[in-house]
Amino acid sequence: MFSLCAFTAVAAVFSITLYMIANGVPAIWQVGWKEILFSSVWQPVARDASFGILYVILTSVVGTFLAVLLGVPIGLFTAVFLAEAAPAWLAAVIRPAVELLAGIPSVIYGVLGMMILNPWMYCLEQMLFADSLTHQFTGGANLLSAVIVLAVMILPTVISISEAALRAVPPELKASSLALGASSVETIFRVTIPAARSGILTAVVLGVGRAVGEAMAISLVSGNSVNLPLPFCSVRFLTTAIVSEMGYAGGLHRQVLFTIGLVLFVFIMVINGILSGILKGERQG
Amino acid sequence: MPQSKISTEKLNLYYGAKHALKDITIRIRSNMVTALIGPSGCGKSTFLKSLNRMNELTDGARTEGKVYLDGEDIYGSGMDVTRLRKRVGMVFQQPNPFPMTIYDNIAYGPKVHGVRNKEKLDGIVERSLRQAAIWEEVENQLNRTAMGLSGGQKQRLCIARALAVEPEVLLMDEPTSALDPVSTLKVEELIGQLKGKYTIVIVTHNMQQAARVSDDTAFFLMGEMVEFDTTARLFVHPADRRTQEYITGKFG
Numbered sequence: 001m002f003s004l005c006a007f008t009a010v011a012a013v014f015s016i017t018l019y020m021i022a023n024g025v026p027a028i029w030q031v032g033w034k035e036i037l038f039s040s041v042w043q044p045v046a047r048d049a050s051f052g053i054l055y056v057i058l059t060s061v062v063g064t065f066l067a068v069l070l071g072v073p074i075g076l077f078t079a080v081f082l083a084e085a086a087p088a089w090l091a092a093v094i095r096p097a098v099e100l101l102a103g104i105p106s107v108i109y110g111v112l113g114m115m116i117l118n119p120w121m122y123c124l125e126q127m128l129f130a131d132s133l134t135h136q137f138t139g140g141a142n143l144l145s146a147v148i149v150l151a152v153m154i155l156p157t158v159i160s161i162s163e164a165a166l167r168a169v170p171p172e173l174k175a176s177s178l179a180l181g182a183s184s185v186e187t188i189f190r191v192t193i194p195a196a197r198s199g200i201l202t203a204v205v206l207g208v209g210r211a212v213g214e215a216m217a218i219s220l221v222s223g224n225s226v227n228l229p230l231p232f233c234s235v236r237f238l239t240t241a242i243v244s245e246m247g248y249a250g251g252l253h254r255q256v257l258f259t260i261g262l263v264l265f266v267f268i269m270v271i272n273g274i275l276s277g278i279l280k281g282e283r284q285g
Numbered sequence: 286m287p288q289s290k291i292s293t294e295k296l297n298l299y300y301g302a303k304h305a306l307k308d309i310t311i312r313i314r315s316n317m318v319t320a321l322i323g324p325s326g327c328g329k330s331t332f333l334k335s336l337n338r339m340n341e342l343t344d345g346a347r348t349e350g351k352v353y354l355d356g357e358d359i360y361g362s363g364m365d366v367t368r369l370r371k372r373v374g375m376v377f378q379q380p381n382p383f384p385m386t387i388y389d390n391i392a393y394g395p396k397v398h399g400v401r402n403k404e405k406l407d408g409i410v411e412r413s414l415r416q417a418a419i420w421e422e423v424e425n426q427l428n429r430t431a432m433g434l435s436g437g438q439k440q441r442l443c444i445a446r447a448l449a450v451e452p453e454v455l456l457m458d459e460p461t462s463a464l465d466p467v468s469t470l471k472v473e474e475l476i477g478q479l480k481g482k483y484t485i486v487i488v489t490h491n492m493q494q495a496a497r498v499s500d501d502t503a504f505f506l507m508g509e510m511v512e513f514d515t516t517a518r519l520f521v522h523p524a525d526r527r528t529q530e531y532i533t534g535k536f537g
Binding site: 170172173175176177178179180181182183186190191194195 | 337339342366367368369370371374375377378379381383384385393394397398443446447450
């Protein structure tokens with residue numbers, strides 16, 4: 001009975017994998033993998049249809065990278081503050097707030113981003129591109145908005161896992177550094193964080209995973225047209241490409257959407273691979 | 286008789302409401318080994334930590350009285366903690382190298398204190414490892430992680446790490462209690478070699494160890510220093526009945 005229940009998860013993973021491959025691969029044969037991965041023209045319903053998702057892939061890569069670039073330092077410093085410096089009463093305020101942040105449904109992030117962030121971005125856009133003749137105005141729904149929303153969304157993951165890693169550093173290690181005359185800041189940056197690095201890396205990788213897989217929030221704030229991932233361009237991610245077209249797509253178009261899903265799937269698998277590599281290195285190290 | 290390197294006057298320490306050290310007055314002789322003995326919780330480790338102000342890391346710790354290093358009050362307003370801890374090094378109970386290479390472990394302290402020159406650092410690393418009698422064992426693996434060393438090697442590495450900032454005093458908090466007998470012997474030999482150059486204060490649970498390595502011994506009990514004398518006299522002719530009972534194994 002128990003083993004049957006336990007098998008449910010395995011069966012789910014297995015069947016999802018099979019399903020994704022079975023539905024994603026045919027389009028690769030029909031369109032050609034080079035055409036799909038390296039062409040930048042996405043016109044799935046044109047008479048002479050073109051299914052290039054290069055810009056979509058780039059958007060996911062660049063958007064995730066920037067979100068991590070923004071979110072990880074903030075998250076790491078928050079974790080350091082919580083683990084090392086914060087007085088108990090302040091930690092008691094911050095920690096539940098972080099946990100709550102993790103529990104907020106992603107569609108709420110999206111709505112707030114749309115209502116608050118996008119208008120600001122639009123102001124910024126109007127200032128920056130006031131004299132531009134070529135810029136397509138997006139109303140603030142652009143890559144930058146998506147990056148900011150994603151960065152906030154990965155914060156809870158980064159904070160809670162990094163904090164746990166920092167807390168696991170033996171106190172004697174910090175004491176040794178302090179006893180050599182190092183200041184507490186030197187100790188944090190040169191001993192505590194390096195000692196917790198595998199845990200912090202895990203936090204980063206999980207944050208990447210969350211950012212890559214997020215769809216709902218960014219579909220509301222990123223504008224959703226296929227473009228090069230430039231800060232003020234309206235962009236489409238791998239996830240939002242599926243979300244926005246699956247409803248009406250048919251035939252080959254629908255199959256290509258499954259191929260996009262397959263690409264996303266491969267991304268997540270690679271991230272998981274990296275993660276288990278880190279954890280393995282941890283056990284050996 | 287050598288002059289005293291560290292002396293305390295009516296040193297009292299409180300952890301919140303707990304009175305952990307009571308009126309400790311002691312004169313620790315320069316370039317000698319002073320052992321602090323006593324049962325668990327007697328305050329000997331607390332006293333040790335008060336000599337380089339590591340006690341201040343504990344929440345709610347409060348110190349009264351004076352601690353002099355070469356006549357200078359270490360709790361005085363003119364005392365820089367960084368400078369103090371450079372002069373008064375510390376070795377802990379658990380061997381705890383930093384998770385970096387052997388070389389970087391030793392170079393850490395000097396770098397903190399501003400040594401950048403690579404040649405100078407190389408010199409410090411070799412000298413410190415030689416002083417800690419571990420150079421021959423690690424000279425070919427300086428760029429490997431220190432986490433792969435044995436427990437005894439790690440502890441000698443930690444001693445080398447403490448020596449690298451050229452301290453005058455070395456505080457050792459039960460440095461061999463986590464080690465096997467052979468490693469313990471090596472560390473004890475090392476203490477014998479170091480004492481001419483450094484003033485060493487060692488906390489130990491092990492009375493035989495105190496008798497073997499130290500010149501002076503202080504016996505602590507429930508936050509008080511019951512007796513302080515030369516090791517030879519304290520172990521043979523203890524003046525206080527409690528000291529005698531402790532060293533003969535009646536309690537502890």
